[in-house]
Amino acid sequence: MNIVVCVKYVPDAQGDRTFKDDNTTDREGVDGLLSELDEYAVEAALALNESGEGEVTVVTVGPDAAGDAVKKALQMGADKGVHVCDDAIHGSDAAATSLVLAEAIKKAGEFDLVLTGLASTDGTMSVVPAMLAERLGLPQVTQVSTLDVDGTKVSGRRDSDVASETIEASLPALVSVTDQINEPRYPSFKGIMAAKKKPVETWSLADLGVDAGQVGLEGSWTKVVSFAKRPPREQGEIVTDEGDGGTKLAEFLAAQKFV
Amino acid sequence: MAEVLVLVDHTDGQVKKTTAELLTIARRLGTPSAVFVGSNVDAARPRLAQFGAEKVYVVDNGDVTDYLVAPLAEALAAVVEQASPAAVLLPSSGTNKEAAARLSIKTSSGLITDALDVTAGDGGGVVTTQSAFAGQFTVTATVTKGAPIITVKPNACPPQASQAGATVVPVELSVSEGAKTAKITESKPKEKSGRPELTEAAMVVSGGRGTAGDFSPVEAFADVLGAAVGASRAAVDAGWYPHANQVGQTGKQVSPQLYVACGISGAIQHRAGMQTSKTIVAVNKDEEAPIFELVDFGVVGDLFEVLPQATEAVKAKKS
Numbered sequence: 149m150n151i152v153v154c155v156k157y158v159p160d161a162q163g164d165r166t167f168k169d170d171n172t173t174d175r176e177g178v179d180g181l182l183s184e185l186d187e188y189a190v191e192a193a194l195a196l197n198e199s200g201e202g203e204v205t206v207v208t209v210g211p212d213a214a215g216d217a218v219k220k221a222l223q224m225g226a227d228k229g230v231h232v233c234d235d236a237i238h239g240s241d242a243a244a245t246s247l248v249l250a251e252a253i254k255k256a257g258e259f260d261l262v263l264t265g266l267a268s269t270d271g272t273m274s275v276v277p278a279m280l281a282e283r284l285g286l287p288q289v290t291q292v293s294t295l296d297v298d299g300t301k302v303s304g305r306r307d308s309d310v311a312s313e314t315i316e317a318s319l320p321a322l323v324s325v326t327d328q329i330n331e332p333r334y335p336s337f338k339g340i341m342a343a344k345k346k347p348v349e350t351w352s353l354a355d356l357g358v359d360a361g362q363v364g365l366e367g368s369w370t371k372v373v374s375f376a377k378r379p380p381r382e383q384g385e386i387v388t389d390e391g392d393g394g395t396k397l398a399e400f401l402a403a404q405k406f407v
Numbered sequence: 408m409a410e411v412l413v414l415v416d417h418t419d420g421q422v423k424k425t426t427a428e429l430l431t432i433a434r435r436l437g438t439p440s441a442v443f444v445g446s447n448v449d450a451a452r453p454r455l456a457q458f459g460a461e462k463v464y465v466v467d468n469g470d471v472t473d474y475l476v477a478p479l480a481e482a483l484a485a486v487v488e489q490a491s492p493a494a495v496l497l498p499s500s501g502t503n504k505e506a507a508a509r510l511s512i513k514t515s516s517g518l519i520t521d522a523l524d525v526t527a528g529d530g531g532g533v534v535t536t537q538s539a540f541a542g543q544f545t546v547t548a549t550v551t552k553g554a555p556i557i558t559v560k561p562n563a564c565p566p567q568a569s570q571a572g573a574t575v576v577p578v579e580l581s582v583s584e585g586a587k588t589a590k591i592t593e594s595k596p597k598e599k600s601g602r603p604e605l606t607e608a609a610m611v612v613s614g615g616r617g618t619a620g621d622f623s624p625v626e627a628f629a630d631v632l633g634a635a636v637g638a639s640r641a642a643v644d645a646g647w648y649p650h651a652n653q654v655g656q657t658g659k660q661v662s663p664q665l666y667v668a669c670g671i672s673g674a675i676q677h678r679a680g681m682q683t684s685k686t687i688v689a690v691n692k693d694e695e696a697p698i699f700e701l702v703d704f705g706v707v708g709d710l711f712e713v714l715p716q717a718t719e720a721v722k723a724k725k726s
Contacts, residue, residue, distance in 0.1 A: 388708065397720075
């Protein structure tokens with residue numbers, strides 16, 4: 149099976165994430181890495197292809213450093229990579245990003261499945277998968293915690309607050325997976341060495357036939373107007389339990405009118 | 408004034424509180440119109456009228472519930488086509504965000520998700536407020552193309568009643584074959600815990616690694632307060648509590664009046680889900696736990712001793 153996995157290079161959540169003067173995410177001041185939630189999509193793709201034929205292609209859209217996200221996925225075991233890199237993409241919102249991704253997926257060749265994670269850990273919107281399905285005209289089997297492919301059918305379990313649903317579609321399809329689906333592997337030494345020889349193509353917007361006016365800060369349909377760091381919370385009273393901690397807790401809640 | 412569409416969140420006509428909140432917000436931007444997808448609109452109409460819906464667009468088509476997301480997006484697109492709204496508001500949920508995503512592409516309109524607040528912009532349009540980077544930043548944003556599509560988090564504003572007509576406007580929809588490609592072949596309703604829904608609750612009591620798998624003191628304390636129960640990722644990964652209750656980056660993001668973290672260290676992934684709570688309380692054995700940096704009140708102690716005592720003390724205060 150040929151599988152395309154979309155991955156994102158994000159600033160490390162453990163770092164001091166911030167914005168730049170143009171209200172875009174600072175992607176240089178903080179070390180970046182493959183978005184943790186995308187590792188589950190890479191693992192799902194590798195697991196599906198373990199016994200079969202076909203290739204796993206990793207696609208990312210992002211600045212130069214985003215090549216690291218592709219590299220990590222190749223080290224885990226993906227076969228080849230595509231990195232769409234163009235200064236004009238800087239500041240693209242979800243819709244603009246989905247346009248670039250959709251064109252890159254089409255150019256990457258025939259596929260049976262497009263796989264993504266649940267959301268990126270920086271933007272956290274969780275809308276690009278559905279946007280991709282819309283743009284590519286694919287059935288969407290999204291936010292699933294199980295995934296089975298049987299011949300030409302794909303199915304998975306989608307849990308919401310109200311129900312646990314089984315979703316089924318024909319291939320080709322777009323699938324997004326949650327962090328409940330598997331345990332992503334760590335790259336082995338062999339995997340790290342092998343990744344160095346795997347092909348990675350770098351494409352510009354022109355390569356994809358995307359007009360620069362449709363993406364970036366100017367081409368996006370939304371705009372961040374301002375950002376402000378939330379003042380750190382002031383630490384309140386901390387008591388050590390000396391047999392009366394629970395009583396003190398109840399007194400605090402009563403004083404705050406929660407009881 | 409132009410119409411502002413509000414997608415109604417309901418179960419078989421029983422309207423949820425988020426709908427009243429969104430109708431209240433819609434009145435800041437224009438004339439609210441509800442979009443009711445499903446059957447039993449008669450049960451929903453009084454509540455929609457109470458919170459200011461002038462019209463209720465009704466899409467009652469079985470295909471919308473039999474297939475995933477795509478038909479809902481087509482239903483919304485059909486109403487947008489008919490109403491030419493100034494904005495479209497949806498309650499933030501996994502399915503609604505995805506339907507909004509498809510609607511955004513269909514109508515070439517900007518999409519903003521998880522708004523904590525929505526106001527009218529100076530020169531028209533809308534301005535939204537969101538949380539970013541695990542609650543460490545507040546950002547404001549606006550839509551620069553099309554009719555803004557905004558998904559709004561629960562508790563974004565107190566619902567205010569404002570009686571209106573709630574005139575039913577049936578919408579004919581024939582779902583395209585292309586939208587009927589991801590079929591819902593089975594749907595098992597979740598068992599009801601009897602507790603408030605996590606994302607909508609005014610109070611949340613959560614347990615983590617420190618429970619060692621025994622959530623009974625956490626649940627007892629939640630019940631005496633009338634709170635929802637949450638869990639950290641560590642507790643969910645260990646199989647101690649259902650994933651639906653997970654609070655954090657990959658679970659629910661909650662913003663209640665009161666959040667009580669029990670046996671939770673407070674890693675960034677957890678903080679991403681609860682940092683914007685109004686009042687934060689923690690009980691943890693480890694006085695070095697980072698959760699204590701956030702708290703309005705903290706108890707360094709064993710949750711198995713502190714929580715039962717607090718539960719009894721709250722009970723005593725209530726009676």
